[in-house]
Amino acid sequence: MHQLYPFVFSFLLVQTAIASSQLQPGFYSQTCPEAELIVRQVMRRAMIREPRSAASVMRLQFHDCFVNGCDASLLLDDTPYMDGEKQALSNINSLRSFEVIDEVKEAVESACPGAVSCADILIMAARDAVVLGGGPNWEVKLGRKDSLTASLEDSNRIMPSPRANASYLIELFNSYNLSITDLVALSGSHSIGKGRCFSIVFRLYNQSGTGHPDLNMDPVYREMLDRLCPLGGDGNVTGALDATPRLFDNQYFKDLVNERGFLNSDQTLYSGNDQTRKVVQHFSRNQEDFFSAFVEGMVKLGDLQSGQAGEIRKNCREVNKPTPGHFVI
Incomplete structure (x- = not known):
């Protein structure tokens, strides 16, 4: 059985109240007005190729947001210095369609370099998976940053097992x-x-x-x-x-x-x-x-935020390489 850590969750909820107020619909209306259209177009193509992509992409939002907020930490590959969340017990040999998010990110970057976070792409893609599968549509709040790290330990501790009651x-x-x-x-x-x-x-x-x-x-x-x-x-x-x-x-x-x-x-x-x-x-x-x-x-799930510093990754699988003048907020 997984163990709950209330103090971690209490911290997360405090940060959620702060960070979610900064999220808003139409966040990219000036910096990347076609972002949501591009995401839906790529998702439509992906679902035509592989109908299971809808469920797989939707699951990515759950597994990302539950672990330290919606910050695309789930998308980070392991490094010699970090064990990422993809190898967590609830994720390994189970989560799929990371390549679909890569495809979406590449299309968005081509239109608006450095403007749209991977965390927001996950939120938009999950919404579109529901809509394209015959479910409801809704307006997503955007403006998230991508995390600078991921935590295998946190994912193993938090994510529920299929055996959960x-x-x-x-x-x-x-x-x-x-x-x-x-x-x-x-x-x-x-x-x-x-x-x-x-x-x-x-x-x-x-x-x-x-x-x-x-x-x-x-x-x-x-x-x-x-x-x-x-x-x-x-x-x-x-x-x-x-x-x-x-x-x-x-x-x-x-x-x-x-x-x-x-x-x-x-x-x-x-x-x-x-x-x-x-x-x-x-x-x-x-x-x-x-x-x-x-x-x-x-919408509530998408509001979960850690409040930690972040960036807009160029590649959803890795943090940006430091450059002169590079900083995160």
């Missing part, structure tokens, strides 16, 4: 001033995409060390997963997170109600807690309310 997730989200409704709505990002057998094999064969499958699983669905993910099989085989993995809709919540959630951390929202169950049930019946709550949650 509802009570743990409620506590984690509350540490970021995110409500139970935010938790359930943002979990709805699993409306699109796939998960690995590695993440669920314990549910199928040894839930909570019992030597038996999770009882909160539809028998027909479990049989299907048994065939997909046999004991001792390839843990990198993937299965759909809901019945409509390319469409951003409320099918995810309908599946949870029918005990057909792929991940334990998803199914527990219906089967493991009365408070989250009520929200799941509501969203399963009302897609419009889910969309509205998801947008609100994404």
Whole structure:
């Protein structure tokens, strides 16, 4: 089980209140007025090539913002002096589509050199992944800086495991001033995409060390997963997170109600807690309310900031090389 560090989160929340007030829609209206259009065009091309890019890019925002705020620290490659977040337990062999962000950054740099941060590109690209997948549109607040470092340790400590239960997730989200409704709505990002057998094999064969499958699983669905993910099989085989993995809709919540959630951390929202169950049930019946709550949650998530010094990276995978007169703010 991951351990929470309230003093770290309290510091983050204080910094969030300061930094989020500096974010604003249309931040690049003068310095790069075509930025949002360019991001959406590249995302559209990427999703045509590989539909899974939508879910993958959206996940990048979650995994970046939860670890010391939305600062593109997740995008930094390891160096001889720094172990980055890509190798964290929740990220390694799991996160994808870093090359899509590289493609977006290259296109934006061609139009507006040195103007748009990688952190903001992640926020815009995640929004566009939702929109292009059939989900809601919203106005993003921009003006973030890119971090100067990353932390494998912080990512391992903070990011939840696929085994996480509802009570743990409620506590984690509350540490970021995110409500139970935010938790359930943002979990709805699993409306699109796939998960690995590695993440669920314990549910199928040894839930909570019992030597038996999770009882909160539809028998027909479990049989299907048994065939997909046999004991001792390839843990990198993937299965759909809901019945409509390319469409951003409320099918995810309908599946949870029918005990057909792929991940334990998803199914527990219906089967493991009365408070989250009520929200799941509501969203399963009302897609419009889910969309509205998801947008609100994404905006709150995007407001998470560390308040630390940063820069606008030329390459999202590495910090800028020092030059005469170079400084960060």
